[in-house]
Every structure is written in structure tokens, then in C-alpha cells.
Amino acid sequence: MGERSAMCFSATASFITMGLTGAMGIAALRRSNTWQELPIASAPIFFAIQQGLEGLLWLNLPVDPQGSISTWLTFLFLIAAEAFWPIYVPVATLLIEPNEGRRRLILACLAAGIAVGAYLLWDIVRSPHGAVIQAGHIVYVNVTNHGVVVALAYLAATALPLMLSTRPMVAALGVIVLVGSAIAFAFYWEAFVSVWCFFAAAASIVLVLYFETSYRKRILVTSIGN
Template identity: 30%
Template sequence: MCFNATASFVGAGIVLTAGVGSLALVRDKRQIPFATLPLIFGLHQFMEGVTWLKLDNQARHGEVQCLTGYDVHLWVLIAWALFPLIVPWSVWFMERDPRRRKLLLIPSWVGTILFVYMMYQVLQPAIQVSVNGGNLDYVLPGFSPGILAYPYVFATCIAPAMSSYRYVVMVGVGNFIAMTIAAWMNVNDYASIWCTFAAFLSIIIFLHFWHERRVEGRTPTGSPPRDPVGAT
């Protein structure tokens, strides 16, 4: 998490558990990408915990709390490049309604374009992270988060909100609320704060698969596949 190493590791454990549970409930291979999201979030939180340990060690030795390197670049890659790519495509991949699948291609390709652009940004050597007001502040030179927030929100929030599955819609709405709260709390530490909130949306992802298994268990043998449109 953005607050300290202990919180990051505890959060990672909770989210990773949700990820394992989600994968265990999967019965359709098209759901696997969406079910892996909690595992990616959990790994992301674990990486931030390691970053906190390194920064705390610098503080104990009287050094300036500032880091750079491959692990910092990897954190930024996951947060700003991978999430806008995998979130919309994972929703599209498991969507059964043809009309919604066509519409979901729009945020999915927006996320793909953003992924390509952010991959270029991640290759810049000057990326660093420091402690700012008790939170982690990731700095990307030449990066304009205010402008890129629009395609990012479109890919990571609007795409899930377009789903025909109730809990997936909740992920999109919850993600938008998390982004809004993070921006209100601190603009400089926005990415780290949002990723903390968004990670716990993984619990909703687990609830989605748990709900689908319950519905599947109530469906009589030989019945046609349930239409997810308007599913509750």
C-alpha cells in the first residue's frame, strides 16, 4: 500500500488470496484473464512493500529517500501500462452478449494504444520514487497524468461498467470512485494511493466468480446457458 511496508504486505496477502480463490472458481477459460487481475494487483502491492523497505532502510542510514531501478520501472509498467491493457480486454474476453462485446472493443483498443505509449515512457531512465507526505510519489519526467487520465479511466473504469455482469459493473464503478478519492487526497501521490484502493476491488472480482458458481449450481442439468445480460 501507499502507507507503509506492513500495510502493503498485509494488503498483498489479502488480495493474492482473493486471486487464488477467483481462479479456483473459474469454469470457463474465457474468464481466466479477469480472474488473474487480483493476482496482478497482489503482486503489485507486494512490490510496493519491498519499495517501502528499501526507502525505510535509506532513512535509517540518513540517506535521501529516493529510489530508481528496474523494480521501480516494473511497478510503473504494471500501474500505467498493463492495467489499461488487461482490464478492458479481460472484460471483453468473458462477455457473452454480442452487442456489448462490440462496444467493449472501443475501450479495449484505447487501452492498447495507452499501453504502447506508456511502454515508451517506462523505458525512460529518470523514473524514480520518493516519500511525499507519508505516501509514495512516483515521478515520470515528461509525463502528463492529467491528460492521460481520460483514456486511462475509459479503459479501466468504463469497460467494466459496460459489462452485463453485475459484479463486474461494480468493479468499474468502484474503480472510478477509488480514482476520484485518490485524486482528492493527494495529486502528487495519486498513482500509489489509487493502486491501494483498486487492489481491494479484487474482493469484488472474487465475489463475481463466487456468485457465478452459485448460479451455475442452481441451473438444472441440460438447461441452456444462462444469459448474463441483466444478471443479478
């Protein structure tokens, strides 16, 4: 992971994605039913924040690429993309999983996520990082080449917990993450972490569908009971 390139191609694309995913996050939260559902329902809002950071980077990098604003935006984006999701995804999935066997497997993913997230956070804090606009996208650069093992651990923490879910739409979300990561891995593997940028909207749609379906089932059960 010496260089990591984002898959959104302009400030406009980032801000449009931010708006769409933020709206979907609000819709998912409104349809959530228990506190255990709040973290996974909030995921699109965190996608939106991440996209907002990158949109601001698009605006700041041409003006002052080495300035404090660009430096801090890069730092915050990398924390969100690399250190936050490997821990957040397993926790959010674990909270809504009723099957004990699957919960144990997701806990193993959480352990991997904590390890890789802590390692990447430590690297972000201790090593110089930068961002440049290159060939129509933002490239995030650092001095560390993490290699395939870290990339696979990251993937196991962010895609596998979702795919292990007994809830079909949550499992479908995991497939979207896996497919997106596989595409990035195949075409520019050093950048595959940033695939979240490109697939955030699709993932958010699946989450909204999941909560809308759950909400309609609850309404149906209530109406039958009455």
C-alpha cells in the first residue's frame, strides 16, 4: 500500500456522493428499530463524511498541496479509510447478528480488524503522508509498503463480517465490498483500500433497502396482530 488512489474523479463527484450517501444514512436511521441497528444504519453517514473530506481535498490540493489544510484533510481521510472501517464494520455487523455460530466468526474478523486498524493508524501517525492529483484521481502516498498480508487482513475485516451475516441484504452488502475490492486489487492493488469511495453509494442503497424491508415487515406484523 505504498500508494493508494481514490476512485472518485472530481470534487463534484465526491460532493454528490456525499449528499446521496448522507441522505441514505438519514433514511436508514429513521427506519432502524433498536440501538443495535444504529451503527450499521449510520454507515452511509460515515461514507458521506469521508467523501466530504475528499471533496475538500480536490479543492485544496491545486491551491496549496503542502499546506496545513491539505495535510489535515489527507490525515483524516486516511484514518477514516484505513483505521476506522476495519473495526467499525465487524462491530456493526456483530450487533445485529442473532446466530451464535456466525457471531463467533465475526468476532474473529473483529480481532483481525482491530489488529490491522491499529497497525494502519500507527503508520498514519508516525509516517509522512501526502496526497496528489494524478491522472484524474487523488493518490495518497506514504513511505511504507504494507504488502499483500495487510491488504488481505483489511479485506477480511471489512467484507467478510458482512458476508457472514444471516441477513441476506447485509450479506449482499459484503459481496459489493468484496467485488469492489477485488476490482481495485486486480487493476491497482496498492490502492484497493480507497475502493470504498466508488462503492459507497451502492452499499448505502443496499442498507436503505434492508432497513426499509425490515420496517415494512414490522408494520405488517403489527397490523396482523391488531
